[in-house]
Amino acid sequence: MYLSKTHSLALLIAVARASRFLNHPSRVLRRNPPTPSAYPLGDACGHEWQYLNFNPDDDTDEAHLRTLHDIICGDEMRAISSYGQFSAQDVLAPYKRYFPESDEEDDFQTHVKDVLGLIAGMSDTDGAIGSIVGTFVVDNLDFGANDGDGTNCAEEGTLAYTLTDQLDKREKIHFCDPSWTRGSAGDVDCASLDPYPSTKMDSFSRIALHEMMHYSSVGPQTSLKEQIVDVKNEDLQPAYDPPRVHGLLDPAQDDNPAPTEINADSYAWMSLDAWISRKCSKDAEGNDWASFFTQNPPPYEHED
Ligand SMILES: [Zn+2]
Numbered sequence: 061m062y063l064s065k066t067h068s069l070a071l072l073i074a075v076a077r078a079s080r081f082l083n084h085p086s087r088v089l090r091r092n093p094p095t096p097s098a099y100p101l102g103d104a105c106g107h108e109w110q111y112l113n114f115n116p117d118d119d120t121d122e123a124h125l126r127t128l129h130d131i132i133c134g135d136e137m138r139a140i141s142s143y144g145q146f147s148a149q150d151v152l153a154p155y156k157r158y159f160p161e162s163d164e165e166d167d168f169q170t171h172v173k174d175v176l177g178l179i180a181g182m183s184d185t186d187g188a189i190g191s192i193v194g195t196f197v198v199d200n201l202d203f204g205a206n207d208g209d210g211t212n213c214a215e216e217g218t219l220a221y222t223l224t225d226q227l228d229k230r231e232k233i234h235f236c237d238p239s240w241t242r243g244s245a246g247d248v249d250c251a252s253l254d255p256y257p258s259t260k261m262d263s264f265s266r267i268a269l270h271e272m273m274h275y276s277s278v279g280p281q282t283s284l285k286e287q288i289v290d291v292k293n294e295d296l297q298p299a300y301d302p303p304r305v306h307g308l309l310d311p312a313q314d315d316n317p318a319p320t321e322i323n324a325d326s327y328a329w330m331s332l333d334a335w336i337s338r339k340c341s342k343d344a345e346g347n348d349w350a351s352f353f354t355q356n357p358p359p360y361e362h363e364d
Contacts, residue, residue: 094229096197105133106188113200141180143329148173152350154334160317171284199232222274233271250340256355257333273324291323303360
């Protein structure tokens with residue numbers, strides 16, 4: 061068969077186009093779910109997480125983007141997770157308030173140290189948070205609402221969640237409105253605190269650390285080798301906040317030490333406890349800061 065030069069060129073282009081599509085069938089077949097991007101308001105820092113469905117021209121979205129950028133790039137997340145990591149490594153008071161010491165059955169200290177070390181980053185040389193954080197995606201859409209059974213912001217008391225979106229198959233974090241009112245850990249007024257850790261010192265970074273713990277690439281990929289979930293106290297309410305997180309371990313309350321190492325809020329509050337102790341301690345000698353809080357949280361109130 062004869063083809064004119066023009067025709068054969070057109071055919072070549074058509075073949076080239078077809079093969080390009082064949083290399084990326086998902087782009088043709090799917091209804092193009094948006095792709096996460098780097099920080100939309102400026103330069104991303106090393107290993108900064110990715111963003112989806114934020115409108116940088118909207119004032120609220122812009123403020124949220126800055127908060128998310130600042131806790132990773134302004135070092136708050138790195139500081140908090142590092143102090144949690146040190147506390148586990150040296151078995152300091154903040155660690156012992158929420159986690160058991162290692163025994164012949166389980167090396168709790170190493171598991172907790174490894175999980176928090178994954179977030180903090182292993183190397184001091186580049187000053188960046190752990191590279192795993194760069195694989196996380198924050199979605200500004202309440203995407204859990206798309207999934208019939210999924211957690212979403214309409215559930216009372218939900219601050220944030222981490223789920224695989226059934227539409228784009230990505231594992232993502234979404235922060236609900238109430239989480240944005242939590243401030244920076246750096247702004248916590250040390251003089252206002254009780255002699256025990258409490259929600260008075262809560263911060264947005266504590267919520268963010270809690271959510272990162274849930275990623276399937278965190279717990280299962282470390283020496284822990286298990287997914288980090290939300291464990292329940294004896295009264296079947298989730299072990300959230302210092303009294304309940306401590307109560308899970310406390311021999312006088314739940315006396316249930318084993319699941320502390322798979323409870324997201326145990327990691328988040330232990331790390332915040334450690335960093336606030338360091339920040340507020342007047343005595344920075346050695347590890348003396350770790351005894352800043354002189355008491356454990358009071359017993360949690362049982363739900364009947
Ligand atoms: Zn959780």
